[in-house]
Amino acid sequence: MALALLRRRRPKGASAEAAGLSLPLPPGAGAVGREVVDPMGSPMAAADVTVTALDTHRVVARGTTDPYGFFLAALPPGQYSLLIVTEGLQPHRETVGIVAGTAAPTERVWLQPAQALELPAPGTWLFDPPHTAIRFIAKHVGMAHVHGRFERFDGGIQIAQDMTQSRVHVRIDASSITTGNNTRDNHLRSADFLHVERFPYIDFASTRFAYRGGSKWTLQGSLTMHGVSRSVSLDTTYLGTVNGGYGEELRCAALAKAELHREDYTLNWRSMLARGIAVVGPTIQLELDVQAMYRTHDTPTPPE
Incomplete structure (x- = not known):
């Protein structure tokens, strides 16, 4: 024992x-x-x-x-x-x-240092949407979890010679939110939540890559949603590079997570409860599961 x-x-x-x-x-x-x-x-x-x-x-x-x-x-x-x-x-x-x-x-x-994964080459890396997912998890009025995702987005990574000076930008089509329930999805798109007619996009732009050891990084940046920008840190695990996918293109992968607080973006959870609106909870777990392709003159176009 x-x-x-x-x-x-x-x-x-x-x-x-x-x-x-x-x-x-x-x-x-x-x-x-x-x-x-x-x-x-x-x-x-x-x-x-x-x-x-x-x-x-x-x-x-x-x-x-x-x-x-x-x-x-x-x-x-x-x-x-x-x-x-x-x-x-x-x-x-x-x-x-x-x-x-x-x-x-x-x-x-x-214990000896682990062999470091090869970092992405400096240059532009484009998201591969069919092999990238932007997901979230929230509690439904403090009870069961609601799992959802955004189906339309684009973005890329600009890798600098100094990795800490690299940049990431992600633009999400807010209306592409889906949780598997049409009534709930339409409500999430409404003025009570994302108000997609007025704020059609959710944007994340990094300001710094901070190395935490091993394969761990923190991406510090700004998330703009519902017309409000807030500082966000993405806890990121770098998964390495590989050749292949659609051909022999070079691609890299990473998994990033963050916790968002709805009231930071003027999505007033308590007010909605007081009005009897069935809502997801005040915190949301966001996850980005990313594959990106190195941009060259013959980088393949991902299928629709």
């Missing part, structure tokens, strides 16, 4: 090998422990650890390292695969043998 707490008698500055563990083992069990550190030797808290029995291929223990980077599990005798994973660093895998009545010395594991 995985043990959430370790009782350590450890002088300040002592190595893992010097640590004395006070651990009563279950009858017939052994134990394995690891101290996980980053490339600089600092403790890696909350790293995911999975222990799999090699004879049955079943996961027998799963947990995370504690605030000091330690993980310990008591296990039946046998051979096991130990996998340690955390964002932005290479996974560590090893085989360990467990002997009944024995707690093996706690060894230190140094």
Whole structure:
């Protein structure tokens, strides 16, 4: 079983090998422990650890390292695969043998930097609408979730030599909103919500790409909806580049998420409730699942 707490008698500055563990083992069990550190030797808290029995291929223990980077599990005798994973660093895998009545010395594991995904080449990248989705999730009067999407949009990415100076622009046709219910969709298009006759577009324009480590970025920018502009941060996972799709064109992919507050855009949720209007809730989860093609003289035109 995985043990959430370790009782350590450890002088300040002592190595893992010097640590004395006070651990009563279950009858017939052994134990394995690891101290996980980053490339600089600092403790890696909350790293995911999975222990799999090699004879049955079943996961027998799963947990995370504690605030000091330690993980310990008591296990039946046998051979096991130990996998340690955390964002932005290479996974560590090893085989360990467990002997009944024995707690093996706690060894230190140094996680190494993950191989970085190749960033998009500088230049213009155009959204590929058939392989891009703009979705949202909201609660319906605080109860069930409403899932929807926008069906018409365009946009692109201007990649700079300095990635942090790159830019993204997205323009969404507000009238293309769909949630799978015509009555609700027409209401969302009305003056109570998006007021698409007066405000036909929703626009996002980034101002900065902020690198957060590994494949994570934050796209800071402005979202304009219902005639109001507000600062928004898109938590973005970069998924890499690949050749192919319609031919051998170069394309990149990313997944971005943000939480929007309706009242920031003068969509007054409380007022609508007071008037007896059935509405979606005050916060909306927005998700952009994007594929973009590198623009050249022979970039293919996406099918309608």
